[in-house]
Amino acid sequence: KQxxxxxxxxxxxxxxxxxxxxxSFTDSAIYNLQWFRQDPGKGLTSLLLIQSSQREQTSxxxxxxxxxxxxxSTLYIAASQPGDSATYLCAIKRVLDMRFGAGTRLTVKP
Amino acid sequence: xxxxxxxxxxxxxxxxxxxxxxxxxxxxxxxxxxxxxxMMRGLELLIYFNNNVPIDDSGMPEDRFSAKMPNASFSTxxxxxxxxxxxxVYFCASSPREGGGEKLFFGSGTQLSVx
Numbered sequence: 001k002q003x004x005x006x007x008x009x010x011x012x013x014x015x016x017x018x019x020x021x022x023x024s025f026t027d028s029a030i031y032n033l034q035w036f037r038q039d040p041g042k043g044l045t046s047l048l049l050i051q052s053s054q055r056e057q058t059s060x061x062x063x064x065x066x067x068x069x070x071x072x073s074t075l076y077i078a079a080s081q082p083g084d085s086a087t088y089l090c091a092i093k094r095v096l097d098m099r100f101g102a103g104t105r106l107t108v109k110p
Numbered sequence: 111x112x113x114x115x116x117x118x119x120x121x122x123x124x125x126x127x128x129x130x131x132x133x134x135x136x137x138x139x140x141x142x143x144x145x146x147x148x149m150m151r152g153l154e155l156l157i158y159f160n161n162n163v164p165i166d167d168s169g170m171p172e173d174r175f176s177a178k179m180p181n182a183s184f185s186t187x188x189x190x191x192x193x194x195x196x197x198x199v200y201f202c203a204s205s206p207r208e209g210g211g212e213k214l215f216f217g218s219g220t221q222l223s224v225x
Contacts, residue, residue, distance in 0.1 A: 034213065043114075043201055043216035044153075089153065091214075097166060098143075098214070100153040 003027060004092055006101035013080055014109050021075040021104045023090035028068050031093040035064050035075045038087045038103065047088075048075070080108045114217035116202050122223045128190040131220045133202030134183055141205040143214065144177055144187050148198045159185065192224045 005024045013019050023033070032051045036044040048057045048064040050073070056065040063076040073090055089103040115134040123129055135142045143158040157167040162179045170177070174193070179185040189196055203216045 036214075036216075043218045044203075044214070046213040046215065049213050091153075097155050097158075097169075099155075102152045 003099050004090060004101040006088075006090060006104050008104060009102065010105040010107075012107040012109065015080060015082060017080050017108075018076070018078050019080055019106070021077070021088050021090075021106070023073040023075070023101055025071045025073075025090075025092050025099075027092065027094060027099075028071055029094065030068065031095075033064075033066050033073050033093070034091045034098075035062075035073075036089045036091065036100075038089060044089065077106075080106075082108045082110050084108050114202055114204050114215050116200075116217035116220050118220060119218065120221045120223075122225065123192055124225050125193055126191045127224075128188065129192045129196075129222060129224075131187040131200050131202075131222070133185045133187070133217060135185070135202070135204030136206075136215055137183065139204035139206050139215070141207065142179060142185050143203040143205070144185070145201040145203065146198045147201060147219070153201075156187070189222075192222075194224045197222055197224050 003026050007022045030052055034049045035047045037047050038044045050057045050066040061078040066073045085108050087103040087105045089100050091098050091100045117132045141160050144156040145153050147153045156169045157177045159179045175189055177187045199219045199221050201216050201219045203214045205214050206212045
């Protein structure tokens with residue numbers, strides 16, 4: 001059973017475009033949701049954390065939203081750059097564990 | 111701060127051998143997590159510790175896997191005996207608060223290949 005789903009699995013856009021990555025989850029009883037970035041051969045870097053009581057978080061060109069009732073989160077990247085190319089994963093924190101999605105592999109072409 | 115430090119960076123071993131992966135969390139962090147990442151299964155939680163105590167090890171695949179955290183600055187994940195299907199990237203992560211209610215900080219991972 002896929003508890004955290006990310007769509008699309010891969011995305012390729014030209015530089016400068018605004019884009020949205022989607023994350024859906026089946027368990028609404030979450031403590032928080034995090035968006036991570038993973039570069040090839042590297043570990044994960046936490047980008048944004050949204051507590052269950054919050055609706056969105058912003059950091060620079062990144063904005064993440066959370067709708068617990070519908071089990072959805074989006075990561076909005078404004079004015080994308082080639083350096084944004086990476087895999088983006090979302091993860092939900094539950095009582096005992098944290099579940100990750102499979103990620104969206106983003107390529108930003110110069 | 112040096113971040114979460116994992117060693118070795120790469121490990122190649124033969125089936126049946128014992129493998130020990132090491133992790134040093136960020137100083138002052140109370141929670142430590144071990145994850146395994148594969149193409150087929152994505153990122154899976156194996157075990158996590160709060161204040162050096164194992165809280166949930168339901169993700170540990172078999173008795174061949176064991177993890178310890180003898181003190182706040184060191185943890186090991188051991189596989190004995192290793193099998194080819196254990197080949198994966200193993201990540202250690204730490205978090206400032208109990209249960210990971212804050213951001214997770216990941217190490218660079220150990221790429222394990224079991225031949």
